[in-house]
Amino acid sequence: KAGVTQTPRYLIKTRGQQVTLSCSPISGHRSVSWYQQTPGQGLQFLFEYFSETQRNKGNFPGRFSGRQFSNSRSEMNVSTLELGDSALYLCASSWTSSSTDTQYFGPGTRLTVL
Amino acid sequence: GQQVMQIPQYQHVQEGEDFTTYCNSSTTLSNIQWYKQRPGGHPVFLIQLVKSGEVKKQKRLTFQFGEAKKNSSLHITATQTTDVGTYFCAGVDSNYQLIWGAGTKLIIKP
Numbered sequence: 001k002a003g004v005t006q007t008p009r010y011l012i013k014t015r016g017q018q019v020t021l022s023c024s025p026i027s028g029h030r031s032v033s034w035y036q037q038t039p040g041q042g043l044q045f046l047f048e049y050f051s052e053t054q055r056n057k058g059n060f061p062g063r064f065s066g067r068q069f070s071n072s073r074s075e076m077n078v079s080t081l082e083l084g085d086s087a088l089y090l091c092a093s094s095w096t097s098s099s100t101d102t103q104y105f106g107p108g109t110r111l112t113v114l
Numbered sequence: 115g116q117q118v119m120q121i122p123q124y125q126h127v128q129e130g131e132d133f134t135t136y137c138n139s140s141t142t143l144s145n146i147q148w149y150k151q152r153p154g155g156h157p158v159f160l161i162q163l164v165k166s167g168e169v170k171k172q173k174r175l176t177f178q179f180g181e182a183k184k185n186s187s188l189h190i191t192a193t194q195t196t197d198v199g200t201y202f203c204a205g206v207d208s209n210y211q212l213i214w215g216a217g218t219k220l221i222i223k224p
Contacts, residue, residue: 042216043157043202056211090156099212100145100164103204105156 002027004093004106012112018079021109025072025093031055032074033103034066037088046089049074050097078111086113118143118205120215128223133190135218137203144206146179146186151217152199160188160201190220198222 005024013019025032033056034046045058049068066076072093078085090108094101119138127133137146145164149157161170163179163186170177174197176189186205190197203215 043214045212045214092157099206099210100162102147102159102162103149103157103212105158107156 004091004104006089006091006106006109008109009107010110010112012114013081014114015081015083017081018077019081019111020075020077021089021091021111023074023076023091023093023106025074025091026104029093029095029104030072031094031097031101032068032072033092033094034074034076035090035092036060037090037108038086043090046076048097055097081113083113086111118203118213118215120203120218122218123216124219124221126221126223127193129195130192133193133197133220134187135201135203135220136185136187137205137215138185139205139207139213140184141207142183143186144183144208144210146203146205147212148177148186148188149202149204150199151202155199157202193220193222195222 007022031050033048036044047066048056052068063079068074088108088110090105092103092105094103121136147162148160150160151157161177166183167181168179174191178187200217200219202217204212
């Protein structure tokens with residue numbers, strides 16, 4: 001079974017631009033969560049989608065948004081990029097939106113904002 | 115908001131020495147999960163603990179969940195170079211939210 005895939009793997013943008021990242025979950029998984037990882041900050045939860053509905057949201061500004069499609073694929077968008085948005089963005093999929101479900105992570109998209 | 119504190123942030127050990135990382139919550143957790151992230155990789159699920167006082171072993175790794183379900187530990191016996199990485203705990207709080215620890219980076223000294 002194919003794992004979680006994320007595209008693109010690397011991205012360089014400049015301040016003020018916007019970016020869209022994509023995540024394809026494991027087949028059959030209906031929940032997708034997004035995380036931001038920066039050195040020394042661990043994993044910061046962005047949001048979770050289940051059956052095309054946002055179930056949970058972390059403490060990030062409104063510039064960060066996401067959506068999920070009927071095939072469970074998810075996208076996240078960051079508008080008006082700032083230097084501090086440079087990070088590894090990870091998505092994780094699970095069967096359900098239960099917090100006890102194992103999270104299967106993708107390889108991440110490394111975003112650099114210049 | 116609720117936090118899961120994980121210590122230490124870094125630990126340097128000689129190969130063959132033991133390693134332990136601890137997670138502590140101010141509130142009761144319904145369960146706790148452990149993940150490992152290799153350098154340049156992504157977090158990979160290791161184990162989930164659910165019961166008070168639960169102890170689980172995976173080869174050289176021993177996981178414990180405290181009696182009060184507020185703390186947990188991961189102990190690695192006789193570390194090997196393959197153990198290098200960052201170990202994260204993630205606890206489920208009373209609101210069924212998954213709260214992540216900041217991770218402990220295991221560094222093996224040459």
